[in-house]
Amino acid sequence: MTEVRSPRPRAYLDHSATSWPKPPEVVEAVVGAMTVSGANPGRGAYAMALAASRVVFESRRACADLLGIPDARDLVFMSGCTEACNLMLKGLLAPGDRVVVSSMEHNAITRPLHALSLLGVRVDMVGADDTGLVHAGDFERAVRAETTRAVICQHASNVTGAIQPIADLADIAHENGALLLVDGAQAVGHLDVDLSALQVDAYAASGHKGLLGPQGVGVLYLRPGLDAAELLQGGTGGGSSEEESQPQGRPERYEAGTPNTPGIAGLGAAARLLIAHGAEWRVEEQAVFLELKRGLGAIPGVTVLGPAVDEPCVPTLSLVSDRMDGDRIAFELDRRYGIAVRSGLHCAPWAHRTLGTLDTGAVRLGVGHGTSTDDVEAVLTALRELLT
Amino acid sequence: MSPEPRRFVIYGFASVHDAMAAEDALKAGEVAVTAIPSPRALGELCGIALRVAPQDAETAEAALMRAELPPRATAEIDDV
Numbered sequence: 001m002t003e004v005r006s007p008r009p010r011a012y013l014d015h016s017a018t019s020w021p022k023p024p025e026v027v028e029a030v031v032g033a034m035t036v037s038g039a040n041p042g043r044g045a046y047a048m049a050l051a052a053s054r055v056v057f058e059s060r061r062a063c064a065d066l067l068g069i070p071d072a073r074d075l076v077f078m079s080g081c082t083e084a085c086n087l088m089l090k091g092l093l094a095p096g097d098r099v100v101v102s103s104m105e106h107n108a109i110t111r112p113l114h115a116l117s118l119l120g121v122r123v124d125m126v127g128a129d130d131t132g133l134v135h136a137g138d139f140e141r142a143v144r145a146e147t148t149r150a151v152i153c154q155h156a157s158n159v160t161g162a163i164q165p166i167a168d169l170a171d172i173a174h175e176n177g178a179l180l181l182v183d184g185a186q187a188v189g190h191l192d193v194d195l196s197a198l199q200v201d202a203y204a205a206s207g208h209k210g211l212l213g214p215q216g217v218g219v220l221y222l223r224p225g226l227d228a229a230e231l232l233q234g235g236t237g238g239g240s241s242e243e244e245s246q247p248q249g250r251p252e253r254y255e256a257g258t259p260n261t262p263g264i265a266g267l268g269a270a271a272r273l274l275i276a277h278g279a280e281w282r283v284e285e286q287a288v289f290l291e292l293k294r295g296l297g298a299i300p301g302v303t304v305l306g307p308a309v310d311e312p313c314v315p316t317l318s319l320v321s322d323r324m325d326g327d328r329i330a331f332e333l334d335r336r337y338g339i340a341v342r343s344g345l346h347c348a349p350w351a352h353r354t355l356g357t358l359d360t361g362a363v364r365l366g367v368g369h370g371t372s373t374d375d376v377e378a379v380l381t382a383l384r385e386l387l388t
Numbered sequence: 389m390s391p392e393p394r395r396f397v398i399y400g401f402a403s404v405h406d407a408m409a410a411e412d413a414l415k416a417g418e419v420a421v422t423a424i425p426s427p428r429a430l431g432e433l434c435g436i437a438l439r440v441a442p443q444d445a446e447t448a449e450a451a452l453m454r455a456e457l458p459p460r461a462t463a464e465i466d467d468v
Binding site (some may be wrong): 239 | 408433
């Protein structure tokens, strides 16, 4: 007989994939965008269309404020971080360009780069240490070796939680005439990200992970004046509809078609919450994460991948056990204990190759807003039972 | 009975985002502003336009310049 179980976990530790549960304010904003302001934003001036336009406008401003972007027009709404990475890479790179990229990247970066390599973009990889941390000196040597169009690096690892030295990479890139393009999927929300201070040229981020928004929405920051080609052409609502070519003004240039207004509304609500409470929430989640990391380190046969306990990182880690395969651990945690974690390669085979876990994969645990000490104790107890 | 048409000054912008930001700037400058569908008087611009009374136009335009949101197009229309 087929086993029927509630999909609701007892403990949710997959925040690196998507945050859950979403704050009630986010859910209310999503519903509001489908009920109170359910018109097509920017496509009319009747009251409900104006309300929908206002939702998108205010959400953009909230996200820009959260991320330290002075002009909200430089922040573009995307379907997610993957689309943002695609635009960042395909909009800025051309055949003949050379890029230097870290070996810890997610497929959202590596696959578009592979597609670009088939068109004549040269991709040179820089390795990381066994905690997943890249070193600025390695990038500096690689960038200085030959003319480089762009340095590409994640802000934080989706496998080990390592926080990469983005400000240093920005200096290296700019001193050598290159762009710095960053995948911030795992950083935003978990770190206090100030893009103006970081001096990045482009920064892609997921809306539904640490930012606590709904799935199906992400953002891309392009620094003022950076001319990235748009991936899509189409209707934009405002401006000049008679023009044959895509409007070049921001943000419309990059937002052809009806936007995901409910998703954007939810993300805006989440951004406002993070502006108000993010600092406090980050302290809480780091405390819980530290407890988890320390506890895992004390379980015999468990190896925690990533930075040492006292090193800064986003609240994500992966582990391997010498007593049970990772996929089995994830299955048993779910089936026997109702604990949600993710095994496998986490869409990051480059990272697992770097860490030596490409053949085995690993079990990833991601802490986020709402993860409690009870959740941590539940997973530690379960793993002790399973693995000792 | 329909109200008598009055003269208004209207402003068109490069994008809906700019129009929304301009509306905020005008409200912050205590200018009475109404968002309207962009009329053909603004040429090829479509989307949202902003309408103000003629006597407020000077204040409105100063507020828009301060906010670095100069209108893409300006026109006068008779409206109710």
